Amino acid sequence: MRIRHLATGVGVLAFTLAVSPANAQQRLPTIDIGGARHRVSNKAVGGARAARAAPAATTAGEASPAPVGSVQASGPLTQPKAPDTASSTRTFTGAQVNAVPFAQPAEALEITPGLVVTQHSGAGKANQYFLRGFALDHGNDLALWLDGMPLNMPSHVHGQGYADANMLIPELLSGVEVRKGPYFADGGAFASAGQINMQYVDSLKGGLLLGSAGAFGWVRTLGARSWDVAGGTLIAALELNHYNGPWIRPDDAKKINGFMRWSRGTQENGASITAMAYSNHWWATDQIPARAVQQGLLSRWGTEDPSDGGNAARYSLSARWSQADTNSASRVEGFIIRNDLNLYNNYTFFLDNPITGDQAHQYDHRSIFGLNAKHALLYDLLGHPAETRVGLQGRYDLIRNGFGDSIFRQTYDSIQDNYIKEGSIGLWTDTTVRWTPWFRTTLGARFDYWNATVKNPQNPWVTPLVLGDDGNFNGFAYTGTFNTGTRAQTMGSPKAGLVLGPFNNTEFFLNFGEGLQSSDARGTVAYLNPADGSRFTDTGLILPVPLLVKTRGAETGVRSKAILDGLDQSLSLWWQDFDAENLFEGDSGTTVFGRPSRRYGFELTNKYTPTSWALFEGDVSATHARFRGSDLVQAAAYQSILTTGLNDPLYPLNVPGNSPGNYLINAPTVVATGTVEIGEALGWFGALKYRYFGPRPLTEDGQIRSIGAATLNARVGYRFDGGWKFQIDAFNVTNNRGDAISYGYGSFARSDFLGFPGYPGGSVGIMDRHFKPLDPPSVRVTLSGPMAVLESALLRPF
Template identity: 35%
Template sequence: MSRFIIQSRLRSWQAFLPFCCAFHVHAGGLPLDSNQVEETSLPTITVTAPLTFNLLGVANTASQGTVTQAQLKNRPLLRPAEILETVPGLIVTQHSGDGKANQYFLRGFNLDHGTDLASFVDGVSVNMPSHAHGQGYSDLNFLIPELVNFIQYRKGPYNAADGDFASAGSVRIEQMRQLKENFVELTGGSFGYERLLAAGTTEYLGGQLLGAVDVSHSNGPWDVAENSEKQNVQLRYSRGTLNDGWSLAFSHYQSDWGSTDQVAQRAIDDGLIGRYGSLNPSDGGETKRTALTFNWADTTLTEQRKLDLFALHYKLNLFSDFTYYLNDPIHGDQFEQLDERNVFGGRYEQSFFSNLLTYPMQNKFGISARHDAISSDGLFLTENRVRYATISDDKVNETTVALYAENTLNWTPYFRSTFGLRTDFYHFDVDANIAQNSGNLNAHKTSPKIGFVFGPFGKTEYYLNYGYGFHSNDARGTTLRINPDPRDAGYLSPVNTVSPLVRTKGGELGLRTEILPHLHSTIALWQLDSDSELVFVGDAGTTEASRPSRRRGIEWTNYYQPSKAWQIDFDAAFSQAKFTDDDLVGNHIPDAIGTTSSMGIAYTPNSPWSVGLRLRYFGPRPLIEDNSVRSTASTLVNAQAGYQFSKHLSGKLEILNLFNRQVNDIEYLYNSCLRSDSATAECSASSTNREGFLDRHIHPAESRAVRASLRVSF
């Protein structure tokens, strides 16, 4: 009798329970590997999913999904954060050294280092508010891609569990708690690339103990060797499963590197440097991240509870030079950004599964809190990494608490609704080295969300979503009263403070269909409004608040798996980004992504061989408000082949930038002065019209690189 009741109740909840608790599925419909214990949140029930799991009746939007281990396995990666390119329409690039956070592009945004893309690893927010280099700075270099279990993504501000930095979307990465087999892997390749990865699990005191060490070195194709050194250690003890168990993890990551920052195009054209040359060989940095994380979950037939707690210490010293001799013709324009902080926080979430009359219903309630104690948030003028002046060196305490609730109700087998409400409270406390810029401030934002799902009708489902979101601004900008920058003509003059929390709101209309056998397709038509843009400032390496904006676009995603051996995916995204207030300078948002597409093929037959091939197109973008100057487009192809020599020995060959395309990772348009420009009126130290030369500043994509790996498992 009890078994019959459980099965009956499960059938009544099947419209939404699988997505919330039981399955983690890709937008293309591939379930997690069947041997993963995290498959189901109902431990008394065994659910066997077919190879192509039907997302119809499960998803709440057309633009959400999950990427599995199987999809990551045959994907060649230049950098760890490139695993995020498994999210359709998301581009990951770099405009500096590989020890620095990557540059992200999604849904009409140049997201800088993460301003409107919220990223989480094992429930811990990676974005850093009030960061020395950029608001929402999200450095994912500490990831070990081989240990990623799955990636869940959502686009748009429609999920009540997502708050700050999630207007364009959110990405949640879960790492493995147990390995199928222990292994040691050695990799060597072009440009002095060397890597040692060792990982394994063992049973200990009734649980699983996982450890991993990842050490690497690379010089890159740059004329000035990057000399990048990375060390990464992870240790995790866990019991139970992801949805019924707990985990305690320790991780430590550190990196130091030299960097070839973006360079002026005229320096290459005039033969002053080569394509991979540097205009300041002392640029670079070092960073450290040490974290302690606790995750706990308990699931019964009628409810699910989750708790995530974390504490971390973080430090970054970053030396950059984007304008060379524009501000200081004697010392040059290099500057150091210092960020050192301790972060503490957590989230508790509880879901209740019940019925409203005869209608299956889920109610979710959550609370999260975070405190960033920033002991030094500094900007210094440097020459060859030696400080000679201080612009700012502030202490910041930033605290946020969020409350959220969400209701999902199945009104009929062909119609369900989701209503969410979230309120975020902020407290900013700034102790600036210039007393007038110190102060404290409280702020809050309430963000409603709503969504409707119609269908499935003939293997097609329709979605309508609308929601409010926001991103926070740097705490220092909320208390800033006078200009602290001695390089600026307005030094110590009054300035306007920025709004602490910037409202965004967006809507989405989409569909998901499986009309054709083995093919899963989604289409999403979306729009997002923002009360204020953040704009990159080249000579300071910072962002500043700007005008209100509107973005709109369409995304088309396809995933085709005709058999176990073949996986084929294709996606394309088209977007438009413009300021909504009229200005004579123009209404285009500089460097806003317009068109992107990607295609991947993975072939894993029942034989020793496996092959993966990826193509990524990154379209042209306006570099100035009037759209008179645009970036060039880029197309890159990466390839990977694997071979299983024996049960315990395998090899892998990766070719990155297969066709050795000379394209750019990033392009900006701003003014700068080279040392060779010193005799011109635009750059002479004695000139009254010293404004520099307006020029493209580019960071080239890395040239073709070959990497070979050998893995011994035991």
């Protein structure tokens, strides 16, 4: 279906509803346009609940402090949240998140319409995210927040904005807020495509005890409990998890995850101190070349380098203070985070080093200090109710990262070794005014300042050797004192939105905003290629890149409950431009200065609750994503491949996929999901979750494409009196053999030596689709209930 046809349909619907009488009211009572006031749950999510026990997903505006339409609100103002300005904004309860089966913790975020979360490496590495035509890598333009702390990390060794959500404990979630687009003043550098704010519970009455076991070595235990301590509530949780996966080389992933919080009062008026600790060790089966599998030389579950893997750890301490009265609210959050990561990756196998292989060791060790403060005020503006919010976001990262070549996890040189100091400050404000009972506007602005200093104390005695085309020694690739410096940049971003309605249980939205994308600090001072020490200008790459890049977008949409009782629908049409698609390639340590880009598409969501024991949901999103302009660099590279092809031992296998084009690589085109939930608070219950991830271009010329994947997960269980629950989850029940994730690039696999026994290295590689398959069908059994069964004096710390 073409976008213009959908736009015509929206216009007809708008005209029809606009001529109907407007309901003279401040908020629409029969449609979720603003959400219920956020309250912290005091029950374990894993306990008994009906399939519809929680309300349907709502827009975040309803979770806003108080009705904007009344400055004489009788209740206290909830904490300042994003205004309800976009049709694509949603808020979900923790119970909704956990109502459907998902295999890994980060997949819980797929409750976001149109979002795909997948994995190309071991169970401990950050996931890959896809949303609205963005191949977000490990989180570059999707801001993830947990309890007021950011998960995204700037200038990370494996990719800008690297966001590891493997430490998430879904059963502890009290709420998840989802926003898309650059329309929100409190959304910073990593929120260009969207932002997901997650909140844990402050207490668990009765506690939670969970045990789970299943196929491929899956074992998981979780215990959580809360106590009344020192005039407040202390909650603690501990999770242990092991998983092998279906791979010939088992992941043997071992995770330990802890959480503890003391809180007093509520989220609106109170304070808390939170500590978290997470550690994970794993082996990894990375993506493999399709040609080796098709020729029967490598199993779908095999690996080219059995020593790939890594370890990760994250420790944090955070505090929150909040205060609210009838017409104002304030909130201050501070955090200290320590994050460590070691990765051993080999994606090209024997392409550059035919003897030792291409494995690289990447490390990133950092300390993060941050502060968030915001204040909201309700008042009367020229006789109209208004709300103004102001906020400050600050963050400072002390980073030590780099990488070098390795073999079987033994590092033998140093390609990069960086000390990075990176800080950012964001000031933002927005004002929402309700001009009439059916018309309100939001105007906002954001100002960001970024500063980064890069030092590279590379040891000159362990730098990589550089060989010429003739195979002779040409020197060492020393870049330490050259790729250093300090960069600073500021950027302003206006925001605007308006809402019309309610008209006949329907509202209309229009949004525009500018945002920013941050670049890896190393790319802003890079003059020499760390792989061979050559100047980047010699290869045609335009470097260094700017620290901040502008993005702008718009969205129009409609949300309605007018068509059928119990049916919630929304349709959003959106567009977004980037001034440049800068990409730091963590696997090679270089920055690609990309062309401008444009994305546009639509999202359609439907949620139907015909009875108290059944819920049906269907969402579909489609995107058109392209570069703008011509790729002169790739055109020159392609011409070089063609004209000097006879000098490449792999010619012409190095040609497909290298011609210039305008496809945004790996950009999702179609994503569709369907959900069914049945059951009451007690007795039998069940759920189905379907997800379709359409084929994508893996190269900019579109010659190499991914294979679409359609998965169906199922759940059946029984809820007992007393809060106990038994359930069976089945994953990929139809045994779909599509790609969990795939890439298009050149490599040289172990089996390729059969055809090229004397391959000397240094080629572009055999261009191919490299993929990681969907996990085969598997089953897990889970038993959960209140921890009261183990209640004793030993369980009470005070």
